[in-house]
Amino acid sequence: MDTQHDNALAHALAAIPGPVPPSGVIHVAVPHTSRFTVVGNHLAQHAELSLVAIGVGVHIQSLPAGAEVGIKALAARFPEGEVKIARALRELEAHGYLHRTRVRLTTGRVATRTVFCNQPGAVLRGGVAPVVGPAVRSTGPAPAPVREHTRVLEPEAAAVPEEPRPVPEHVLVPEALPAPVRLPARTAPTQPRRPLPHPHALTPELRQTASAFLADLRRHAEELVLSEQDVEELAPGVAAWLERDATLDTIRRTLTADLPKPLKHPARLLRHRLTALLPPPLPGIHALAPPRRAQVTPFQTCDGCERAFRSHHPGHCRDCRDQHWEAA
Template sequence: MDTQHDNALTHALAAIPGPVPPSGVIHVAVPHTSRFTVVGNHLAQHAELSLVAIGVGVHIQSLPAGAEVGIKALAARFPEGEVKIALALRELEAHGYLHRTRVRLTKGRVATRTVFCNQPGAVLRGGVAPVVGPAVRSTGPATAPVREHTRVLEPEPAAVPEEPRPVPEPAAVPEEPRPVPEPVLVPEALPAPARLPARTAPTQPRRPLPHPHALTPELRQTASAFLADLRRHAEELVLSEQDIEELAPGVAAWLERDATLDTIRRTLTADLPKPLKHPARLLRHRLTALLPPPLPGIHALAPPRRAQVTPFQTCDGCERAFRSHHPGHCRDCRDQHGEAA
C-alpha cells in the first residue's frame, strides 16, 4: 500500500508566506474575527511556570468578569484534580498574575476576591491600571493575527523515494494598514485590603516520657506484660510490640514510685474517648501528664518539732514577770544590785 497524502494540508502549506521550516512546528495563522483573547507570550512561554499553571492562567484570562475561578469550579471543568489546580493557582499568585484577598462582608461573612492581571509587570511599575471588566473581545477584523499551535508534521518514510518537488513561492500581497486601537480610560484600582495575620496559639513542646532511675529486666518485663494486658480491660487499647517497647519505661517509672498495677490501670483506662484513633498517643500522654510524685518517707511524715519556749519567772525584788530558765531578779533589778545575768 502506498503512503497516504493529505492534499488539503499540502495546499495549505503551499499558501503559507515565507519559507517553510524543515523541522519543528508549522503555524497556520488565520486571523480571528470573533471569540478570541489576546494572551501575552510572557505567560504562554513563561520559563518558570508549569504547563498546568500556564493553561489555567490562559483559561482564567479568557473568562468574562464574574466567572467562578475557584478550585472547586476549575476541578469540575477540567480532568485535573484539586491538588494540581491548587498548585497552579499558587504559581500564578507567586508570579503576580493572580491576587486573592479575603474581604469581610455584612453579617460577619468572609468572601475571597480574585483579581487576574494580564500584565503583572506593568501593574507593578504603575504604568497601566488594571481593567476590571469582561475579557477583551472584538467583532471587527483582528488587529494582530494570533498564531495557533498545530501538530508537528514529521515526514513519514515512503515506500519509493521520490525527488523533492519545488514549492512555488506565492506572490507577495501588500499589507493593509492596521487600525490603531483607541486608548481605554479606566478608573484607578482600589488598594487591596490588608491581610490580617492568623491568630494561632504557640505550640507547646511535648514533654518526654518518664523513665525510672534503674530500668531492670524484671521491671521492664512487668511493665511490658501490664501494657499487653490492657486490651483485656479496654478493647480500644490494642498496642503493637513497638508501642509496648516504647511505653514500658513510662510504666516502670510509675512502679518505681510505688504505684500499684490497679492504680495505673484505672488511670489509663478511665474515660476513654470514642472513637479512639491513637491509643499509644493517649497512653503516652497520660503516663507523662499524670505521673504521681514519689511516696514520702517516714521522716517526712513525722510531725514537726515545736521550738522550746523560755518559761516565765517572778522577780524576787519587784515581783515582775520575766522570761528565764532560772529564778532570780529581772533586768532592772539586776542593774540596781549589780548582779550578773
C-alpha cells in the same frame, strides 16, 4: 410515567448524530439560551485539582460580583464541612484561579479581597486584559425543567455571545487594588514535647511487667490495641510509674478513663497520659512527721518587784538586776 421518560430519552438518543459509543457517558447536549455560565475545560477537567475544588471553582465562577465566597458562607451553602472547603480554596489559590489578599479600607478596617480568574493561564501570558466582574452568564428567565433521565451538558461552542457591557464604576480592576497589608503573626510558639519518663534502673523484671501490662490493656478497653513497637516504646513509662510505687490498678484506671470516641492514635494518648500524669515519688517517713515546735521560754516571777519576765531560771527581772548591781 416511567414509559413517558423512557420514550423521551429514546427520542433524545436517536437524535444524536454519529455512532453511539458502546460504553461510557453519552452526552445529550441541549443548547442553553438563558441562565448559564461558560466554564473552561481547563478547570472542569483539571488533572491536579480535586473534585471538591473543581466544584467550588465552578460555583464561585457562576456567582455575581460581590457575592460572599468565604469558608463559612460556602459551608453554610453545601454539605461539605469547613475543612474540605478551606482545602479546596487553597487548591484553587495554588493553581492561580483564586487570589486572596488582605487590604486596608478607607475606614481603617482590614478586609479580605477575593478575586477569581476564569483563565489564569491567559492572564499570566498577557493575552487578555483581566476585568473583575461576574462570569459570562445570562440573566433571563429560568428554562423549562429537563427530564430527570436526560443528562444535559453544554459544549463551549454552544454558548450564546453577549454584547460587551461597560464595567461599573464601583467594580475594581486588579491594577486599582490597594497594596496588601501584612498582619503580624499571632501564633503562639509551640511547646516542646516532654520526654517519656524512664525509671532509674530498668531491670528485666520491671520491663517484663510493664510490657505485659500494656499488652493486657485491650482486655479492659478495646480501643487500646497496641503494636509490639508501641509496647516496647511505652514500657519505660509504665516502669517509671511502678518505680514510684503506683499499683497496676491505679495505672490502668488512669490510662483507660474517659477515652475519646473515636480513638485514632492510642499509643499517642497513652504516651501523653504516662508523661503528664506521672505521680511524684512517695515521701519518706521523716517527711511525713509533724514539724517540731520551737521551745518557748517560760515566764518567771521577779523576787524583787514580782513582775513577770521570761527566763529558764527563777530570779530577778532586768530592772531589779540593774538596781542590785548599782547598789553593789
